[in-house]
Amino acid sequence: MSGIKDRLESEHARLEAEVAELDLNERESLSEASGENVYRDHMGDQGTATFERELDMTLEENVRDSLGAVHAALGRIEAGTYGLCERCSAQIPVERLEAVPTATMCIACKEADETR
Numbered sequence: 001m002s003g004i005k006d007r008l009e010s011e012h013a014r015l016e017a018e019v020a021e022l023d024l025n026e027r028e029s030l031s032e033a034s035g036e037n038v039y040r041d042h043m044g045d046q047g048t049a050t051f052e053r054e055l056d057m058t059l060e061e062n063v064r065d066s067l068g069a070v071h072a073a074l075g076r077i078e079a080g081t082y083g084l085c086e087r088c089s090a091q092i093p094v095e096r097l098e099a100v101p102t103a104t105m106c107i108a109c110k111e112a113d114e115t116r
């Protein structure tokens with residue numbers, strides 16, 4: 001299981017760096033005179049600018065979600081509950097944890113959850 005912990009820790013470091021970078025980009029775009037009015041005067045650019053901003057938001061959401069999941073997984077390792085399904089408390093198969101180190105549910109519960 002220590003291999004998985006190492007992977008989670010390096011993933012955690014990578015994601016934190018990515019969030020820091022996104023935060024930096026966000027501050028830069030906010031300082032561009034609130035963007036909106038400037039772009040509205042250039043109709044040709046507006047679509048692209050809006051699209052890029054939405055892409056940023058989605059990317060940032062994904063990164064934050066992943067970071068949260070990795071953080072929670074590391075917390076479960078500390079607490080000694082890592083690898084146990086949070087719904088039925090069954091041991092999650094190691095192969096599944098190796099494929100998805102942030103998995104919180106066994107396959108049966110995950111499938112039940114998704115088809116709800």
Ligand SMILES: [Zn+2]
Nearest residue numbers: 085088106109
């Ligand atoms: Zn389960």
